[in-house]
Amino acid sequence: MSTGIASRLLAWFDRHGRHDLPWQDTPSCRRTPYRVWISEVMLQQTQVATVIPYFERFVRALPHVRALANASEDEVFALWSGLGYYARARNLHRAARVCVERHGGELPAHFESLVALPGIGRSTAGAILALSRGERFPILDGNVKRVLARHAGVRGWPGARAVEEKLWALAESHTSHERIADYTQAIMDLGAIVCTRTLPRCGECPLSDDCTAFQQGLTAELPQPRPARALPVRNTVMLILRDAQQRVLLQRRGASGVWPGLWSLPESEDLALASNLAAKFAHLNGTHAETLQPFAHAFTHYRLHVQPLLWRGVRMHRAIADTQDLRWCAGGEFAHLGMPAPVRKLLNAIIQDRRAPQGPG
DNA sequence: AAGGCGGGGGA
DNA sequence: TCCCCAGCCTT
Known part of the structure; x- marks a missing residue:
C-alpha cells in the first residue's frame, strides 16, 4: 500500500x-x-x-x-x-x-x-x-489537472463542469x-x-505505484481532450424533378460557397417553399412531392442536413431547359458530370430503385 | 496545423 | 449556466 x-x-x-x-x-x-x-x-x-x-x-x-x-x-x-x-x-x-x-x-x-x-x-x-x-x-492548473486525472483515472474532458468538480475534490483531499x-x-x-502531456516519464514518477493511468496503460488517453465542437447544422431541401423520360433536372452551383461549380440538385432553404420553387422549373401536373429519407453530410465546418423531395412525371418548362446552369439529365449522363458525392449517391439510389427510392443513408 | 491554457464576459 | 475568447507556444 x-x-x-x-x-x-x-x-x-x-x-x-x-x-x-x-x-x-x-x-x-x-x-x-x-x-x-x-x-x-x-x-x-x-x-x-x-x-x-x-x-x-x-x-x-x-x-x-x-x-x-x-x-x-x-x-x-x-x-x-x-x-x-x-x-x-x-x-x-x-x-x-x-x-x-x-x-x-x-x-x-x-x-x-x-x-x-x-x-x-x-x-x-x-x-x-x-x-x-x-x-x-488547493490549486488546479493544467499540470495539476493532468496529474490528478491520470492518478485517479478520471475520465472526461477536464473543462466539463462535473469533471472539474471531481478534480477539485481530489486536489483538496490530496x-x-x-x-x-x-x-x-x-x-x-x-x-x-514528469507527467507531461505526451510521453510522460512514468519510470521517474513517485506516483506510478498507484497511478490508475499508468497501471492500466491509459496515460495517452487521460486527460481526455475537449470533445470536437458540435458542428453547426444547416438545412436544405433538394428538389428531384423527374420527367416522363426519367430525366432529372440538375443545376450548376455558383462559384462561391460549397461545391462551387459542381452540378447538383436545385435547393430550397425552406420545406414550405420547395413546391413553389419546383413549379418555377417544371409543370408539376398536380403531383405533390414524395418525401424521401433525409440524410446528413459532414463538412469540416458544419453539418448539412438534406431533405430530398421527389416529383415524378413533371414536364419541363421550355424556357429553363436551355439555361447554361440548368439541364435535364438522364441517368447515363451523371457519371460525366462533376457532382458532389452525396448528391451522386442520392441520384444513383433513385435511379436504381424506381419504386421505393431511398436517400443514401 | 492543431490544440492547450485560467479567467472574464457574453448569450 | 454554459460557451467562447484571447495570443502565444509546443507538439
Missing part, C-alpha cells in the same frame, strides 16, 4: 523539483505575495521558460503593489508586451489599484478578497495563499497538511517535468 501522494511528492520535489525560479525564495529576494501573484498570472497561459525574463523585468520595474498601481496602463502593457492575453495585464493593473484603495496597498490575505480581484480565480487565489503564506489551499508551499510547487513541477 502506498502512502498518500503528498509525502511522495515532497520527497520527489526535494530531489528533482525546481528550486531556483525567480519567484521562489532566493538569497536576494523573499517570496512575497506580490511576486507570487505576478508570476501566477503570467503562468496562467504561458510556460515557465517564457515567463522568467518577463517576470524579472516586470518586478524590477514595478517591485510592489503600490508601484504597479501608480504605473500607467501603458507602462504595464509595455512590460507585458509579447506575453499575450493582454487582459491579464489590464486586470493586474486594476487589481493593484483596488488593493491600494481597499486593502492598504497590499494583496489581501483572505481567499474571498483575493478571488474578488480581477484576474484572480479560484486556482490563482489558492496558489498565492499556498505559495506565499503557506496556507492549505493537498498536504505540511510544507504547503513545497507541495504546491511539487505537484506543478511533477506535471511539467
Whole structure:
C-alpha cells in the first residue's frame, strides 16, 4: 500500500523539483505575495521558460503593489508586451489599484478578497495563499489537472463542469497538511517535468505505484481532450424533378460557397417553399412531392442536413431547359458530370430503385 | 496545423 | 449556466 501522494511528492520535489525560479525564495529576494501573484498570472497561459525574463523585468520595474498601481496602463502593457492575453495585464493593473484603495496597498490575505480581484480565480487565489503564506489551499492548473486525472483515472474532458468538480475534490483531499508551499510547487513541477502531456516519464514518477493511468496503460488517453465542437447544422431541401423520360433536372452551383461549380440538385432553404420553387422549373401536373429519407453530410465546418423531395412525371418548362446552369439529365449522363458525392449517391439510389427510392443513408 | 491554457464576459 | 475568447507556444 502506498502512502498518500503528498509525502511522495515532497520527497520527489526535494530531489528533482525546481528550486531556483525567480519567484521562489532566493538569497536576494523573499517570496512575497506580490511576486507570487505576478508570476501566477503570467503562468496562467504561458510556460515557465517564457515567463522568467518577463517576470524579472516586470518586478524590477514595478517591485510592489503600490508601484504597479501608480504605473500607467501603458507602462504595464509595455512590460507585458509579447506575453499575450493582454487582459491579464489590464486586470493586474486594476487589481493593484483596488488593493491600494481597499486593502492598504497590499494583496489581501483572505481567499474571498483575493478571488474578488480581477484576474484572480479560484486556482490563482489558492496558489498565492499556498505559495506565499503557506496556507492549505488547493490549486488546479493544467499540470495539476493532468496529474490528478491520470492518478485517479478520471475520465472526461477536464473543462466539463462535473469533471472539474471531481478534480477539485481530489486536489483538496490530496493537498498536504505540511510544507504547503513545497507541495504546491511539487505537484506543478511533477506535471511539467514528469507527467507531461505526451510521453510522460512514468519510470521517474513517485506516483506510478498507484497511478490508475499508468497501471492500466491509459496515460495517452487521460486527460481526455475537449470533445470536437458540435458542428453547426444547416438545412436544405433538394428538389428531384423527374420527367416522363426519367430525366432529372440538375443545376450548376455558383462559384462561391460549397461545391462551387459542381452540378447538383436545385435547393430550397425552406420545406414550405420547395413546391413553389419546383413549379418555377417544371409543370408539376398536380403531383405533390414524395418525401424521401433525409440524410446528413459532414463538412469540416458544419453539418448539412438534406431533405430530398421527389416529383415524378413533371414536364419541363421550355424556357429553363436551355439555361447554361440548368439541364435535364438522364441517368447515363451523371457519371460525366462533376457532382458532389452525396448528391451522386442520392441520384444513383433513385435511379436504381424506381419504386421505393431511398436517400443514401 | 492543431490544440492547450485560467479567467472574464457574453448569450 | 454554459460557451467562447484571447495570443502565444509546443507538439
